[in-house]
Amino acid sequence: MSYDLLIKNGTVVDGLGTPRFRADVAVANGNIAAIGKITDGAKQTIDASDLIVAPGxxxxxxxxxxxxxxxxxxxxxxxxxxxxxxxxxxxxxxxxxxxxxxxxxxxxxxxxxxxxxxxxxxxxxxxxxxxxxxxxxxxxxxxxxxxxxxxxxxxxxxxxxxxxxxxxxxxxxxxxxxxxxxxxxxxxxxxxxxxxxxxxxxxxxxxxxxxxxxxxxxxxxxxxxxxxxxxxxxxxxxxxxxxxxxxxxxxxxxxxxxxxxxxxxxxxxxxxxxxxxxxxxxxxxxxxxxxxxxxxxxxxxxxxxQINLRNPFIFANHPSWNPVFNRPTEEQIRVYRDPAFRQAFRTELEKPRIFSGRWERLEVKEVSNPAMKALEGKTVAEIARMRGKDGLDTFLDLGIEDELKIEYTIVLFxxxxxxxxxxxxxxxxxxxxxxxxxxxxxxxxxGYCTYLLGTWVREKQALSLEYAVQRLTSEPANFFGVRDRGRLAVGMAADLVVFDYNTVGSGRRPEMHYDLPGNGRRLLMPAQGIQSTIVNGVVLYNQQQHTGALPGQVLRS
Ligand SMILES: [Zn+2]
Structure with a gap:
């Protein structure tokens, strides 16, 4: 018999916690048709030597x-x-x-x-x-x-x-x-x-x-x-x-x-x-x-x-910040200058909710005022020390000095x-x-999946590859009652990912892209080590390149 797709010589991690094993995986009509030593041919073959083959x-x-x-x-x-x-x-x-x-x-x-x-x-x-x-x-x-x-x-x-x-x-x-x-x-x-x-x-x-x-x-x-x-x-x-x-x-x-x-x-x-x-x-x-x-x-x-003072999302649960949401920049700057606002915010921070008031966690990511360029990469706490001020005033002053264009990053949890x-x-x-x-x-x-595999499995060995894949596949599929996905077994839908265990991962910081409707901006995390993403038996991504296919389905409960 001839299959639609054959993934040869891979190491299978099946999503159920089974110890990894060497096998070929054959796909026909969108489903996994065979697992093992496969000698029949296929319309398309992926060489997975030295690579992991797992459920998507x-x-x-x-x-x-x-x-x-x-x-x-x-x-x-x-x-x-x-x-x-x-x-x-x-x-x-x-x-x-x-x-x-x-x-x-x-x-x-x-x-x-x-x-x-x-x-x-x-x-x-x-x-x-x-x-x-x-x-x-x-x-x-x-x-x-x-x-x-x-x-x-x-x-x-x-x-x-x-x-x-x-x-x-x-x-x-x-x-x-x-x-x-x-x-x-x-x-x-x-x-x-x-x-x-x-x-x-x-x-x-x-x-x-x-x-x-x-x-x-x-x-x-x-x-x-x-x-x-x-x-x-x-x-x-x-x-x-x-x-x-x-x-x-x-x-x-x-x-x-x-x-x-x-x-x-x-x-x-x-x-x-x-x-x-x-x-x-x-x-x-x-x-x-x-x-x-x-x-x-x-x-x-x-x-x-990543936050800025134009859209200060993480402070939405502070009553003192209500007057700055969805307002023109000049009006926001007026509020940020106001000593009464600063005092109210300072008092609220005594009972922290999302933001804990730890200014060493807030870093200047990007400024648009050229005179401030040297501050990029420094934390608000460092700049506050340089200026002899406290973190809260420094945070707001920097915003005003850059006409609220300054971008900060913060590690919240x-x-x-x-x-x-x-x-x-x-x-x-x-x-x-x-x-x-x-x-x-x-x-x-x-991209949390590649982060789990690269950082927590390979680098820090906090959990085994088999358990990590199970956590990313059959556990969520079982929770929602998706019965034909989330595991690599004969008869299951052929949703598969082929990756290199030695390089799989993703970083801590994403990249900014300007590709939303109307040139809106979004952050995108690059992935490392993913060779192919296969959906319903069709290759969707190959070496990080979209093949042009749209093989996804609407799942039904
Ligand atoms: Zn949500």
Missing amino acids: FVDPHTHYDAQICWDPVLSSSALHGVTSVMMGNCGVGLAPCKPAVRDIAAWDLVNVEAIPFDVLSRGIGWEWETFPEYLEAARQRGSGINLGFMAPLTPFRHYVMGEESMDRAATTAETAQIKALLQEAVRAGAFGFTTTAIPQHIGYQGRPLACRQASREELKAYANGLKELGKGTIELALTATAAELSEEEYGLLDFLLTESGRPVTWLGVVSRDDKPEAGPDLLRRAEPLIKRGGIPQVTCRPFVI NANDDLIPALITDPRTLIGLSDGGAHVDMLCDA
């Missing part, structure tokens, strides 16, 4: 809902060997949506996921109104990798309740309608629904994101909806304070697990070097929930974010490498949190 990676947490319209390949993930993604997370997305209120859905994505409005208004196709139509539009457009959709609660509430969805709980009649629409979405293929309970998730015009107004009765109805269907999962963003789970948040998780009878994944557990025990403590405390299927997500990357292995090797966690497609000019963690 499955990313459980992305926000590509809009990006699929202008970047069907989803290069930021595909480059790193990701072959399936879950999107629609954290309660925000683009369907269902009536034509008259498209801008509101877009503004929610601006505020929660920091995708520029100009990019969204130029880039989104809007060929849909209902959620099933959105899935169908994605299928017709085609995609490089496989797309799994979660139904985000915000647009569903808005579709039924209009703008009041941002102000109040739904009535019994509205709740029944929203529940029916969510069930329709899951029947059409959605893998469940998503929401958020974090206060900094603000939506249109700074109002609370609509899904945050859902009452317990509403959430009970929606969770019961999944129980009735016997399928689907729930994703929610939690932990208003990093690496801590409040009583209320614990109660909400417990409630959703009970009312849905389905797996629930939540964000997230990060490490804090000011409180090294916080992450492990949180896992211990959440263990009763985890045993019932309430799985927290962790990231294996240091959480490095996972700053201490010694604290990360405990979280990523813990079987109670799901590795993810790439946020692919969100915060496009602030961070790019879509």
Whole structure:
């Protein structure tokens, strides 16, 4: 027999934790047809001598809902060997949506996921109104990798309740309608629904994101909806304070697990070097929930974010910063100069939330004022010492001196490498949190898979290659109930990644590209050591070059 594709002489790591073994892998009709010593020919052959052959990676947490319209390949993930993604997370997305209120859905994505409005208004196709139509539009457009959709609660509430969805709980009649629409979405293929309970998730015009107004009765109805269907999962963003789970948040998780009878994944557990025990403590405390299927997500990357004072996203949960959001530059500068503002911010930092007030973690990435060039690469703390001022004043003064064009990078969480292995090797966690497609000019963690393999497996030997691949493939696939992917076995869909164990990896800092609609900018992390990404039996990337194929499918629950 002749196969469509033959990968010869590779070392197979199957995604189930089995010790690696040498074998050829044959593909026919988009599926894995044979594994072993294969002598039959194929239309196309890849020589994988000295290379690892693994199932394609499955990313459980992305926000590509809009990006699929202008970047069907989803290069930021595909480059790193990701072959399936879950999107629609954290309660925000683009369907269902009536034509008259498209801008509101877009503004929610601006505020929660920091995708520029100009990019969204130029880039989104809007060929849909209902959620099933959105899935169908994605299928017709085609995609490089496989797309799994979660139904985000915000647009569903808005579709039924209009703008009041941002102000109040739904009535019994509205709740029944929203529940029916969510069930329709899951029947059409959605893998469940998503929401958020974090206060900094603000939506249109700074109002609370609509899904945050859902009452317990509403959430009970929606969770019961999944129980009735016997399928689907729930994703929610939690932990208003990093690496801590409040009583209320614990109660909400417990409630959703009970009312849905389905797996629930939540964000997230990060490490804090000011409180090294916080992450492990949180896992211990959440263990009763985890045993019932309430799985927290962790990231294996240091959480490095690029920020500026025009769009100071990380300070959104500081009341003193409210007057600077979505304002003209001159007005922002006036606020930043104001001693009263500085004093209020200084007081708020005594109880840190996201930013801990550690100015040595903030580094000057880029300036536009030539007189300031020498400051690039220095931390705010260093410059403060040079100037004899404190960090807070220095941070704001530098912004004003550069007309708010200065770009900073900051390591927010996972700053201490010694604290990360405990979280990523813990079987109670799901590795993810790439946020692919969100915060496009602030961070790019879509390459977490190559970072895990290069940094944590090869360099630091925190976990075995076999376990790492399992964590990137069958674990997320199993969580969502994707049965035919996430493992390398005969009969499975042929989603494969071929990589060089000696060079696989990715760096700590991404590169800026100006290729979004309207020349908008985004950060992109280059991948190392990935030879081929294969989706449904078709080579999507070869030596980091897109082959032109769009072999991705819309995954259905
Ligand atoms: Zn998210």
